[in-house]
Amino acid sequence: MPAREPYYFIEYIVKNMLSNRKISERFEVQINTLYNWQKTKPTLYRYLQNADYNYERNKEINVLLSEYSKCIQKNFKLEEIEYLIDSSLVVVSIEEIKELHKIFIKNEAKEIASRTDFILDLYEKILHLNIIEKYTLYKKIDKYRRSEILASKDIADFFFEFIGV
Known part of the structure; x- marks a missing residue:
């Protein structure tokens, strides 16, 4: 203290x-x-x-x-959230949360050639999230990945703050 x-x-x-x-x-x-x-x-x-x-x-x-x-703009599509859940995106600190968009694009470098528009659109959406939104998004992704109970739950319901497009 x-x-x-x-x-x-x-x-x-x-x-x-x-x-x-x-x-x-x-x-x-x-x-x-x-x-x-x-x-x-x-x-x-x-x-x-x-x-x-x-x-x-x-x-x-x-x-x-x-x-x-409740104030987060619902900019993500269900397909994008599913992609993030299945991705290898891992962060362990607040500093990395701040750089979530950079970590995402580095992890997806191999996929850019085959899904350029999709990955760059997703990168832009992550880039424009503030730190609290990035934190909330990543924590939900991590929690969803770790929980067998949540894995059976509808992704759209669990990520309702982000899905709306």
């Missing part, structure tokens, strides 16, 4: 830190292990202590992203 944080905020976090007993119960970790992690893995230990705060913060961010997704 930056030193500039208001006192009440720091006080809130400290008051709401999980005890070793609560961490042990919630994450099924032996208390002895927690004491060990306190010394050997302090970052992990602090994260677990603040699990309630981290959960609430992530919940708020997800609500904001969900609300924002």
